[in-house]
Amino acid sequence: MxxxxxxxxxxxxxxxxxxxxxxxxxxxxxxxxxxxxxxxxxxxxxxxxxxxxxxxxxxxxxxxxxxxxxxxxxxxxxxxxxxxxxxxxxxxxxxxxxxxxxxxxxxxxxxxxxxxxxxxxxxxxxxxxxxxxxxxxxxxxxxxxxxxxxxxxxxxxxxxxxxxxxxxxxxxxxxxxxxxxxxxxxxxxxxxxxxxxxxxxxxxxxxxxxxxxxxxxxxxxxxxxxxxxxxxxxxxxxxxxxxxxxxxxxxxxxxxxxxxxxxxxxxxxxxxxxxxxNMITINGQKMAKSLNNGITVDQLFAGNHPLLEQAYSPMTLRFFILQAHYRSTLDFSNEALSAAEKGLQRLWNAVKVARNLVASESGEYDVQALAKECRVSMDDDLNAPQVIARLFEAARVANLVNDGKMKLTATQITELNALFETWLVQILGIAPEESSDHRALDGVMQMLLDMRVQAKQDKNYALSDSIRDRLTALGFTIKDGKDGSSWSL
RNA sequence: GGUCGGAUGUCCGAGUGGCUAGGAGCUGGUCUGCAAAACCAUUUACAGCGGUUCGAAUCCGCUUCCGACCUCCA
The missing domain is CATH 3.40.50.620 (HUPs)
Structure with missing residues (x-):
């Protein structure tokens, strides 16, 4: 070890x-x-x-x-x-x-x-x-x-x-x-x-x-x-x-x-x-009052600064920071932050997918080896960016298994879930963000989505599209999958 | 001026002698009533010049550019 x-x-x-x-x-x-x-x-x-x-x-x-x-x-x-x-x-x-x-x-x-x-x-x-x-x-x-x-x-x-x-x-x-x-x-x-x-x-x-x-x-x-x-x-x-x-x-x-x-x-x-x-830069420049590029954390979370095109969540910020090695300078920009936001979303999707994988008799991927590689990366001067790269590899595996393009045993599926839990949540501290009223909102949303499914079954596409479009206008994203619809804000 | 560090593809960002980093974007595909999302696949690199080596993004030298510290700072 x-x-x-x-x-x-x-x-x-x-x-x-x-x-x-x-x-x-x-x-x-x-x-x-x-x-x-x-x-x-x-x-x-x-x-x-x-x-x-x-x-x-x-x-x-x-x-x-x-x-x-x-x-x-x-x-x-x-x-x-x-x-x-x-x-x-x-x-x-x-x-x-x-x-x-x-x-x-x-x-x-x-x-x-x-x-x-x-x-x-x-x-x-x-x-x-x-x-x-x-x-x-x-x-x-x-x-x-x-x-x-x-x-x-x-x-x-x-x-x-x-x-x-x-x-x-x-x-x-x-x-x-x-x-x-x-x-x-x-x-x-x-x-x-x-x-x-x-x-x-x-x-x-x-x-x-x-x-x-x-x-x-x-x-x-x-x-x-x-x-x-x-x-x-x-x-x-x-x-x-x-x-x-x-x-x-x-x-x-x-x-x-x-x-x-x-x-x-x-x-x-x-x-x-x-x-x-190391220090941070903003759009390649040192953060300084004279450059008027000093962004407070609240401004970042609210998207409330001339240099920001949108708000970025605390976990996006944390993930963004950990994508660079701690001894390198880290440059803040809209493009980089939004890339981090999307990458993190992809990771979280995979974490959810991994929880519901179906086991096979035989396995085609060495999950334990991947976990070991995470450890090697971390032992090498806290190379969090490399750990994150390996988590994306784990995400790819989870998705492939989910699509029936790769097989994992029940044990390997457990290991895959443990890998996310250990490295993403426990060590990197990237915890899923859920608001306190999430549960109630989830219920309401599920109701709307059920109604939309019914409308689709009735071929009432005008209604189903209307439900989707109005939710989209409110900032929700509706995803239609094989096993029903899901949503996110 | 002194000391130290850096320059990687469209963007961010790992990587210290031979092995696909990764993410985002682009493009193609799967799925789909449509769309979006999701997923799969794929593409573009090592600042310039010279040297060492069988082999260099990686080692050495020079050049250009950038940054940090030398003052409170994260």
């Missing part, structure tokens, strides 16, 4: 996955900063790491999945010097920062739920772990790798680099960073306080206009950009744990700094496997 191999950004190599403790896996994934509605860029990470978590659990591991909510915010650069994103948004909306965080945490979690992403076991908030962050900062200072200036605390990158490899994760060379070519135009707040431009803040002194601030040994202030993840991961997963995940954009400085902070405290790189997913 094959075993999971995964690309570790830290070593830049494919590695066999072996957890620290047999049968248990600790996984930390960087969650959202909740200062705005969830957009397409927020959705890939949760889905990718949800599939990893599901696959690990399928493989028999107990997974402790921690995904943080950043409700303290990060500093805004440039014009909004030193101001917290959450604080800024709160001021704009004239409410408490926590109201901002709460509102967008709820909408994020609602989006996650619709995408069939399993909730993490622990969802810690940065604001609820100020004490842990202060303690960690103190530990870095005790190690002699941080210094205080005017109520702010900075990490001493130079001192750290004497004993440790700063820049290994992101492939950065400290000397190059020092040269800092092309960055002269940037005027970052607090730069003059730093002993070195590459030092980063662990704690920032709060000015009166900062509406989010806490007491600390260094006076009123708020935590730096990276310390929350280090502190919370350590609290819930220990000094060293298995997986730390996030988007590639977090490689530097966020994860590089996390490694530095944690190493300063514990002497260890906190995570054994660093896993990063």
């Amino acid at each position: 094959s075993t999971l191999h995964i690309y570790n950004t830290y070593s830049r190599n494919m590695e066999e996955f072996r957890p620290l403790h047999p049968s248990r896996v600790g996984m930390y994934v960087c969650g959202p900063t909740v200062y705005g509605p969830p957009h397409l860029g927020h959705v890939r990470g949760p889905v990718v790491f949800d599939v990893l978590r599901r696959y690990l659990e399928f493989s028999g591991f107990a997974v402790r999945h921690v995904r943080n909510i950043t409700d303290v915010g990060h500093l805004v650069g440039d014009a909004d010097e030193g101001e917290d994103k959450l604080a800024k948004q709160a001021r704009l909306e004239q409410i408490e920062p926590m109201e901002i965080a709460q509102a967008y945490t709820l909408s994020y979690n609602e989006m996650i739920r619709q995408m069939n992403v399993l909730p993490p076991g622990i969802e810690p908030r940065a604001s609820g772990h100020i004490i842990e962050q202060i303690e960690m900062i103190q530990a870095v200072m005790d190690a002699g790798l941080a210094y205080e200036v005017n109520g702010s605390v900075y990490f001493d990158v130079f001192a750290y680099a004497k004993n440790y490899d700063y820049g290994k994760l992101s492939g950065r060379v400290l000397d190059d960073l020092i040269a800092g070519a092309g960055n002269e135009s940037r005027e970052l707040e607090g730069q003059d306080e730093k002993q070195n431009p590459n030092d980063f803040a662990l704690w920032k002194r709060a000015n009166p206009e900062h509406i989010m601030q806490w007491s600390s040994p260094w006076g009123k202030g708020f935590p730096g950009w990276h310390i929350e993840c280090s502190a919370m991961a350590r609290k819930y997963l220990g000094d060293v744990f298995d997986i730390h995940g996030g988007g590639m954009d977090l490689l530097f400085p966020h994860h590089e700094s996390e490694i530095a902070q944690s190493t300063a405290c514990t002497g260890h790189n906190p995570a054994r496997y660093w896993i990063h997913h």
